[in-house]
Amino acid sequence: MGIVKRQGFYNSVMIYAGLAMGYVNTILLIPRALDIEEAGLYGVFLSISLTFAQLPTSSITSLIGRFFPYFRSSDKKHKGFVSLAGTAALAVFALFAILFIALRKPVLEFYEKGSPFLGEYYYLVLPMAFFILWFSIFEVLARATYKTVFATFLREFFLKFASSAGLLLVLFGYMGFSSFLLYYILAYGLICVFLLFQLIASGEFRFSWKMNFSRQQGREFLRYGFYTMLAGTPWVLIQKIDLNILSHYALPAVLGGYYLYSNMSAAIGIPRNAMNKVTYQIVSDAWERNDLSKIDEIYRKTSVVQLLMGSLLFIGIIVNRDNLFSLMSNEDYFPYFPLFYFLGLGQLVDITGGLNAHIISISPRYRTGTLLVFLACIFCVGLNFLLVPVYGGMGATFVYFLTMLIYNFSTWWFLRKQYNLQPFSGKHLYILAFAGIAFLAGRYLPYLGHILIDLPVRSLLTTIVFAVPVLAFRVSEDVNEQFWQLLKKAGWKRS
Numbered sequence: 001m002g003i004v005k006r007q008g009f010y011n012s013v014m015i016y017a018g019l020a021m022g023y024v025n026t027i028l029l030i031p032r033a034l035d036i037e038e039a040g041l042y043g044v045f046l047s048i049s050l051t052f053a054q055l056p057t058s059s060i061t062s063l064i065g066r067f068f069p070y071f072r073s074s075d076k077k078h079k080g081f082v083s084l085a086g087t088a089a090l091a092v093f094a095l096f097a098i099l100f101i102a103l104r105k106p107v108l109e110f111y112e113k114g115s116p117f118l119g120e121y122y123y124l125v126l127p128m129a130f131f132i133l134w135f136s137i138f139e140v141l142a143r144a145t146y147k148t149v150f151a152t153f154l155r156e157f158f159l160k161f162a163s164s165a166g167l168l169l170v171l172f173g174y175m176g177f178s179s180f181l182l183y184y185i186l187a188y189g190l191i192c193v194f195l196l197f198q199l200i201a202s203g204e205f206r207f208s209w210k211m212n213f214s215r216q217q218g219r220e221f222l223r224y225g226f227y228t229m230l231a232g233t234p235w236v237l238i239q240k241i242d243l244n245i246l247s248h249y250a251l252p253a254v255l256g257g258y259y260l261y262s263n264m265s266a267a268i269g270i271p272r273n274a275m276n277k278v279t280y281q282i283v284s285d286a287w288e289r290n291d292l293s294k295i296d297e298i299y300r301k302t303s304v305v306q307l308l309m310g311s312l313l314f315i316g317i318i319v320n321r322d323n324l325f326s327l328m329s330n331e332d333y334f335p336y337f338p339l340f341y342f343l344g345l346g347q348l349v350d351i352t353g354g355l356n357a358h359i360i361s362i363s364p365r366y367r368t369g370t371l372l373v374f375l376a377c378i379f380c381v382g383l384n385f386l387l388v389p390v391y392g393g394m395g396a397t398f399v400y401f402l403t404m405l406i407y408n409f410s411t412w413w414f415l416r417k418q419y420n421l422q423p424f425s426g427k428h429l430y431i432l433a434f435a436g437i438a439f440l441a442g443r444y445l446p447y448l449g450h451i452l453i454d455l456p457v458r459s460l461l462t463t464i465v466f467a468v469p470v471l472a473f474r475v476s477e478d479v480n481e482q483f484w485q486l487l488k489k490a491g492w493k494r495s
Contacts, residue, residue: 010149018156019270021164026263029167031330036256038177040247043259044115045181047243049125052100053093053132054236060089061140086137093133097126114247114255121181131188138195143281150198154191156273162187235357235373238380238403242396245384250392257336258393264317265343271309272351275302276358283355284362295359296421303354303423304431304476310351311435312466314344319442319462323455342397346404353408354423356415368414376407427475434475438466 030039064085100107101123108119135155142151166183169175175183243262246255279298286294317324317340325334360369380403387395415421442462448454474480 014152015156015270015273018160019267021160025163027324027327031328031333033167033171036332037252039259040252040255041115044247047240049128051236051240052129060085061136064140111247114250114252128185131192135192151195154195159191237377241381242400245388246396249389254393257333258339260333261340262343265340265347268310268313268344268347269351271306280358287362299355299421300423304427306351307431310348311431314348315435315439316462323451326451339393339397342401346401349404349408356411372410376403430473430475434466434469438462441465
């Protein structure tokens with residue numbers, strides 16, 4: 001796993017630095033700079049923008065990831081494949097933009113209860129979605145050539161740093177909410193430009209209209225693109241439907257609380273984000289060689305590492321709940337903390353599944369992946385409409401957790417039956433047991449009198465109680481190796 005370890009390490013540094021910056025935003029700045037209704041509107045705006053960007057073009061990014069290894073060429077034109085994908089993305093986005101403008105009235109009516117002021121910012125969704133789309137395409141191109149670190153820096157750190165600066169301007173009265181949205185859109189546009197310059201400077205891509213592939217390959221593109229679009233659309237809905245349905249049924253304050261704790265739970269997925277920057281393309285290349293042993297190795301190792309890191313983050317947030325409240329200094333958000341439990345568990349289930357969905361999506365049996373995600377979407381949307389009107393935010397979080405559980409079980413079962421790929425072992429049970437012990441240690445430590453003492457001590461105790469048995473039982477060879485390498489660099493000699 002040489003390239004995974006090397007780029008994964010740098011990606012991890014950037015992502016965890018971004019995690020710290022994201023927590024500054026989520027815990028310290030958003031509750032102070034935005035009232036809970038504005039936070040909800042901000043969350044809905046981002047959710048609509050992400051949905052708009054991903055619905056029409058998720059198949060295009062999947063096409064690049066799957067087929068780029070087949071068209072990689074020394075002249076860097078890659079047989080016109082990249083140029084074709086970019087042109088298709090632009091055309092599909094234009095079509096969806098027309099539909100978005102035409103459907104303005106029914107869309108605003110749907111969001112009227114939870115986001116009554118969305119109409120003032122409706123057309124800002126277009127540039128926001130445009131920049132999200134192109135950054136996603138540039139990022140998958142960077143991933144295809146194993147140049148992922150700069151893209152990770154831009155998305156995970158630079159953008160969050162820019163958000164922090166904008167929230168501080170709002171907090172000190174130099175900018176209002178409307179100006180902050182414009183500021184954030186411009187920041188996203190800036191990272192798109194930076195990443196484009198990096199791709200050009202890398203010399204890995206040259207624009208060419210000359211398409212050098214057969215009619216049969218063209219039919220395969222269309223077939224695969226059709227099925228991945230069918231799969232990508234439901235997956236986007238699964239990830240975003242909760243906040244959107246809440247906006248139809250719930251009051252703005254509920255949306256604000258849901259958005260904040262959804263952001264907090266997203267930290268649990270950070271380990272997956274760090275590794276996927278590289279592992280996605282390695283799996284794609286392995287499928288080209290039909291190297292199932294390599295896929296199995298990556299599948300097993302990523303599942304263990306992601307559960308290990310995600311469990312520590314999950315219990316760390318829970319044991320520090322009261323400290324987080326102290327840092328927020330906005331009691332409006334406190335009653336909504338229980339939303340975090342199911343949101344966090346859903347994230348934990350999803351990252352433990354490892355690369356299951358991606359392995360299926362680029363395999364010869366990708367149609368089955370489409371069917372599984374389509375069924376999961378029907379289940380998720382239907383159950384949301386049943387439970388959210390009755391149970392509000394808690395109903396939405398429970399549906400998310402249950403959907404992740406059922407979907408990941410079904411993809412695991414399919415890979416095991418079809419390809420004999422199995423990521424789970426007794427190591428996963430060890431991790432859960434160690435996490436339970438660490439949770440009890442952190443949860444029942446008496447309060448130490450001041451947050452500046454309690455927060456670091458409680459976090460350190462929880463981490464040590466978790467990490468010591470993980471290292472002692474060698475749950476992950478990669479984690480142990482990285483740990484001893486860090487100690488060696490720090491001057492510690494292993495006896």
